[in-house]
Amino acid sequence: MITVSAPPDTTVGELRASGHVQSSVKDEIRRNLLSALRSGRDPWPGILGFGATVLPQLERALIAGHDVVLLGERGQGKTRLLRTLVGLLDEWTPVIAGAELGEHPYEPITPASLRRAADLGDELPVTWRHRSERYSEKLATPDTSVGDLVGDVDPIKVAEGRSLGDPETIHFGLIPRAHRGVMAVNELPDLAERIQVAMLNVMEERDIQVRGYNLRLPLDVLLVASANPEDYTNRGRIITPLKDRFGAEVRTHYPLEVADEIAVIGQESETVAEVPEYLFEVLARLTRMLRESSSVDQRSGVSARFAIAGAETVAAAALQRSARVGEPESVARPVDLGTVVPVLRGKVEFESGEEGRELELLEHLLRRATAETVRERLGGIDLAPLVTAVEDGGQVVTGELVSAAELLASLPDIEVIDVIGCRLGARTAGERAAAVEFALEGLYLARRIAKETEDDGRTVYI
Secondary structure (H helix, E strand, O other): OOOOOOOOOEEHHHHHHOOOOOOOHHHHHHHHHHHHHHHOOOOOOOOOOOOOOHHHHHHHHHHHOOOEEEEOOOOOOHHHHHHHHHHHOOOEEEEEOOOOOOOOOOOOOOHHHHHHHHHHHHHOEEEEEEHHHHEEEEEOOOOOOHHHHOEEEOHHHHHOOOOOOOHHHEEEOHHHHOOOEEEEEEOHHHOOHHHHHOOHHHHHOOOOOOOOOOOOOOOOEEEEEEEOHHHHHHHOOOOHHHHHHOOEEEEOOOOOOHHHHHHHHHHHOOOOOEOOHHHHHHHHHHHHHHHHOOOEOOOOOOOHHHHHHHHHHHHHHHHHHHHHHOOOOOEOOHHHHHHHHHHHHHHOOEOHHHOOOHHHHHHHHHHHHHHHHHHHHHOOOOOHHHHHHHHOOOOEEEOOOOOHHHHHHOOOOOHHHHHHHHHOOOOOHHHHHHHHHHHHHHHHHOOOOOEEEOOOOOEEEO
């Protein structure tokens, strides 16, 4: 996000006269990180659950000037964390106008920029680059080539009449183009080993070598990467010399607290209808149970995207219902939680011995997660009057195609319903219907009332 407009274009002579001081990328990040810590400003906006574990380690690595690899299972926020590094760069930095690699006016490094600097002297034109343009990212895939990352000969430039020995015939790859910025490589172990070898000079000598060219570019770049432990040790690996060149290896993890998991779901999900927070909590608890289940392959992990996609699916079910029954508002209810099981089954890797039982396991854990959330959210409320009212013939009807108004109309007129709504922050009719259904589902799971599903898909608490 641009908060300050770019300074006016100038020349290198005027830049020197203004007192501008050149800093390396790592010095720049260190200075801005320390400034944020001293002022109490959060340097990691949007990063949840890492405050006491991952972030202190990463901060120490950046202050030390180390290149960093983040090691963790899928869906732990590694890429999001890497992308926040751009916020630690200066908002605007001067570059040589028209330079291919965005070189600093005080330090041109390509043959073309060196020639222009020699010819123009203090009149070398300078423009300004925003920090958002100084972050590059590459998903490592098996078909990634040395040319993609480092560079290769550009046949078009050769065809224009330059000789093959001319360094200006080189087309620079992503790493040189990240000069004076941050270069992130996601899933680094998926790079072929011969491609990783091409990165050794970048990591240690801070230069590149392209084919047989005698070209040395003193690159100023912070190199960061992410890796999955499964790939790191088995299917793919980071070669030992490259691993040795990373100054820091930081282990990430899934949220340690339920509250952090809920916050991640709320922050990352794009819901098309209102989803009460206690339903987020059910999904958070379900995700955490899957991560602890012996029926799930824990080597692959259970991504935070599981719960995020679940929240979006629940919201979609609520919007679908409101469209079909003509409700004025769309509020998700516990009945919508059942829609996540068949949709998200493929996002979990089960152990081979559980083949054919995936849906059964997910449904069982969803019931457990719901029961735990009800105890947490409604603990201390005497629900006996609601149980008595239902047992005395006050049947409550719900279902995927039952409107909130219809559900509320089937409720007995007792005070505890208002108490439940108040505890769960229900204000509108849709929110009240969701709150009462949540309490009824908890009573059913505690075996205090019964539940029957009719042929038309309606569910009756009796």
